[in-house]
Amino acid sequence: MNPSEDLTQDRVASEEGPVGDYDFVVVANRLPVDRTVDEAGESTWRRSPGGLVSALAPVMSSHSGAWVGWHGAADEELEPFDHDVFHLVPVRLSEGEVRRYYEGFSNATIWPLYHDVIAPPEFHRTWWDTYRAVNRRFAESAARSASRNATVWVQDYQLQLVPAMLRHLRPDLTIGFFDHIPFPPLEIFAQLPWRKQVLTGLLGADLLGFQRPGDAQNFRRCCDQILGVQFDGERAEVTQTPQEQHEDEENERFRRAYTNAMPNVTSRRRARKERLNRDLPTWIARATSYPISIDVEAVTEMASLASTKRRARQIREELGNPKTIYLGVDRLDYTKGIRHRLKAYGELLNDGDLTVESSAMIQVASPSRERVASYIELREQIEGMVGRLNGQFDTMSHTAIRYLHHGYPFEEMIALYLASDVLVVSSLRDGMNLVAKEFVVSHLDHTGALVLSEFTGAAEQLPDAIQINPHDIDGFKEALLYAKNMTIEEQQDRMKGMREQIFAHDVEDWSTRFLEDLSKTREDNLGPEPSTDELPAVGHMDRGHGPFPTPAVEEELQRAASVDNLLVAMDFDGTLAPFTTDPEEARALPLSENALDSLADLPNTSVALISGRPLDFLREVADPRRKMLLAGSHGAEFDLSVAGEESPGLRLSDDQRAALEQATQAVEDLVRRHPGSEIEHKPAGVGFHTRTMDDDEAAQAAEADAVQTLKRIPGVMLSPGQYVVECAVLEVNKGDAMKTVRDVVQADVSIFAGDDLTDEHALAVLGPDDLGIKVGRADSVARLRVTGPEAMSHALARLAHLRRKHSAQADWHDANATD
Incomplete structure (x- = not known):
């Protein structure tokens, strides 16, 4: 069968296709099994090695899960079958399709292009035709397997068109995509003749995951420059454009440029500007990094x-x-x-x-x-x-x-x-x-x-x-x-x-974070009707070096210091206070403490602490002068009194209190099992600290024991950190706390700085005009970075100076205007 025949057959589908029985479907180039043949010639299947299979096996076993993929043999039709915890749905590929789709377009076009053109990519139209046809076959197989409102997770560069094809076939699905290889910068990606179609295919996903922040940034920039779809931070509102009717739809050139199986898209803003029908399908696509790891x-x-x-x-x-x-x-x-x-x-x-x-x-x-x-x-x-x-x-x-x-x-x-x-x-x-x-x-x-x-x-x-x-x-x-x-x-x-x-950050953490974020995407509502003005450009990420602000940090600090109403929100441990062996001895660096004190005294300037620490600790140690808004226990507790607001109380249900009691008992047992470790009691959680242990290997073993022990307790959410495993019984995070504080002060610009994984939630909710700062070297969505608490203290001191200067100039202008 030639590629044109493949494509013609695969284009025939209905939006109202059959609905399957599986509420979680993985779509990957290969099935998670390998065929083995014994000496008697009998073939059997065994689970494939690798982190992806290990990470998703528990999800498959706990949900009604199916895996769609090729089984590795050309020109062989297999019926769906069960093996281990997987329900497997084989996709048939002919010898020619393996040559054109897999060896050709996937590995001689996309692979070298996405790896900085180390080897020259080849561009062949017949390869593209087959790639599109095979992607369509995978999408249809997934659509037939997925139950109503199921979650589908598409894997890697061989299947970049599947998300949009799936959305067209089954708009009820929640669709994730993860790119396991680099995503190239615009200047390289633009070489691809079918660049618009590939971006359109990917934008069919509700959530796109990449290995590194730079890869996600490359993708967002390509969408902006090639499709005109702008991202507001990690988020874009995407609208499907009307299908144009062409007289000659069987024309060779038309088929390569368009497909009814994967409609074109534009930004919601552009759709409004061009006065397209407001009833056109519109959804939110998010693109961010989820670095994969190992078992x-x-x-x-x-x-x-x-x-x-x-x-x-x-x-x-x-x-x-x-x-x-x-x-x-x-x-x-x-x-x-x-x-x-x-x-x-x-x-x-x-x-x-x-x-x-x-x-x-x-x-x-x-x-x-x-x-x-x-x-x-x-x-x-x-x-x-x-x-x-x-x-x-x-x-x-x-x-x-x-x-x-x-x-x-x-x-x-x-x-x-x-x-x-x-x-x-x-x-x-x-x-x-x-x-x-x-x-x-x-x-x-x-x-x-x-x-x-x-x-x-x-x-x-x-x-x-x-x-x-x-x-x-x-x-x-x-x-x-x-x-x-x-x-x-x-x-x-x-x-x-x-x-x-x-x-x-092991492979289980990777899959859990992605799937949890994917499950929340359909809860995200479209924003208000967009204007047709351009969004402000998002600055580049600067890594920061040395204790004093870099030019990029300085530029951002000057911009933030000049706004009318400013919110400065900070994490505590690892950001304001260096880590100590005894967590109770942690104190903010004097320069940071003085800078925040000075900022809190300035008009139209609010200072907040958003920490995993209990509220009592923040009141007594971090803010004894009562000048700051406080969010403790990752957002489970608040003290908003400095803003004249009533603080929401902490209420635990009977189930939550029971879970907290069970978790506390488990951590007390862990402390007894691991000499030198310590427990930290919190109103809505408990922490297991290993920084006080003498032996690092023993500390890591203790943390692993804690994760394995605590994750078995129903109703408990875990947050592993540096020398600590924290658990909470309220499903809150620092992102929720940041939103609450921001709503209270109604700031024009908000700044948040943090060092830990838990701080990423707060950094992720910042708007395009806000400023996120990562403290330390770990991966982050923040676009600015400083090297540690000392560098952060100098940045805060500089911000306080710039803000005082701005306040004095505002007072002078007000006085002259009065005169």
């Missing part, structure tokens, strides 16, 4: 097994027990920078900085897309480099590079991590790189070093890695030597920071 529990469990440790020792012995083992683990792909890695390592051998007797490199390059020409050529280049280096430096008993061109089971990979001293990740562009996270978590003793490309998503989450620009070969070589010579103390210090981040 921490599975990696930790495998790394703890005696058999895994024995295998790790055996691997070192087989290599001759070198002092340092470097490890690279990649798919054989041109984006992974394997050639750069081999070049740097080879030069170190040639320079005499490394020898085959003292060092060895293991390079695992698992087969990938072996029928694609660029991958065939890459394999030949890499194997040629390995052969030359081994031929030049090998001895009878030692090999320079142990090259392994095949995949390995999970247990062998963990043994390789344990056997290695340095993991080298040299990707030229990578959405995340989960191998880096698995290596860090597998080293239970906190030893080892991670050399990590700054062009990976993981680099933003793991700032304690030795970060490199893989194109800088000299810098790459220095990093490899630095890792080799790093002291145990520095290794443990770096690994501790990375492990904290990964343990707090």
Whole structure:
């Protein structure tokens, strides 16, 4: 069947198609199972390895869940079947469709384009036709499987048209999309001939998730510049445009440009400006980052097994027990920078900085897309480099590079991590790189070093890695030597920071956060009728360096200080107050305290604290002078008296009180089990603190125990933080608190600064004119950043100075106007 025939068949569908039985549907290129054939020729299915499958299996088992995907064999029709916790709905692909849709458009057009054009993308119209036809088939299969008002989660770049096609088929569905690879900047994405159609396809989703804030920002900018759909922060109001009737709908050019299965869209504002029908379908699309992670529990469990440790020792012995083992683990792909890695390592051998007797490199390059020409050529280049280096430096008993061109089971990979001293990740562009996270978590003793490309998503989450620009070969070589010579103390210090981040944000946290946010999207109502004026441009994100405000921070502070009515809201721990071993001893830095005190005394200026701390602590420690609006316990408690407002009281139902009592008892038991840990009582929750524990490994084990224990209690919401696991029985967060405080003071501009994951809720509700500041190096939706509480104190002092200056000038103008 040619692609035109595929497309003609797949275009025939009705908006009122059949409704299925499953209230949660995953749509992915592949099913979560692999086929195995035994010696007798009997085929069976087994669950595929990987974090995505592990993360979604519990959701599938607790809901009525179905997974739509290709089963891996061309020209084979399979009926839906059940395996493990999954109901599986196979999608048939012909040999030609695999070649054009998967090997062609997905992996020879989209993949190189989205990875900074490291290899030139190919643009073929027949590939596009098949890509669109196959996406339509996936969408129809999902539409037939989903029950009324079900949730559908579409995965990755192979299925970018499915969200809009699904919305057209089943407008009752809640649709999420997650992009596992980078999303390119406008200047690169604009090369795609079908750029409008791809953006339109993606905008059919209620929630779009990306690996990094920069990827989400790239997508939003492309929508603005290519489709005219502007985002207000993370949110855009999208309107479907009327379908134009063309006389020659079977025309080849028409079919490639348009499809009734996926109508065009525009912004709600533009639809009003062009006076389109107000009854046209309109919805809210959100685009933000949800960095994916790993199954921490599975990696930790495998790394703890005696058999895994024995295998790790055996691997070192087989290599001759070198002092340092470097490890690279990649798919054989041109984006992974394997050639750069081999070049740097080879030069170190040639320079005499490394020898085959003292060092060895293991390079695992698992087969990938072996029928694609660029991958065939890459394999030949890499194997040629390995052969030359081994031929030049090998001895009878030692090999320079142990090259392994095949995949390995999970247990062998963990043994390789344990056997290695340095993991080298040299990707030229990578959405995340989960191998880096698995290596860090597998080293239970906190030893080892991670050399990590700054062009990976993981680099933003793991700032304690030795970060490199893989194109800088000299810098790459220095990093490899630095890792080799790093002291145990520095290794443990770096690994501790990375492990904290990964343990707090594992793959279960990733899927839970995305699905919780997706479930809330249909509760979001359209805003008031839009004007046709342009929205103000959103500034770029600045990372901040040093204690004093950067030019970007200075510019924003000057803008905020000049408004008529200003709200300055702050988190406490990690933002105003550096972390301390004893949480009760935490105090705001004097410069921050004085700056906030000064701001609170100025006219038309409100100061608020929004913290996880109980309200009593905020009153007694953070605001003894009673000048600030206070929101404690993540928004469960308020003191709005300084604004002359009655503070909402804290009311717990009988079920909530019972859940709090059970959680408190559980944390008391945890404190007894983990000496050195502490409990923090709150009116609507309880906190389990490990900062006071002497041993970091024991502290992490205690936190993991706390998460596993507390998440089993019905009615309890968990918020893991830095050295703390907090739980609450009221479903509130700092975003709710920020909205309450903002409504009270009616500020023209609101500022919020915070350091922790819980602060992201408050940062996310800020408007385009507001200012969000991230304190520290963690991932964030904020567009400005300072390095820590000290830098924040200088920024606050600067803001107080600018605000006083503005107030004095306003008084002078008022006095002159009176005269």
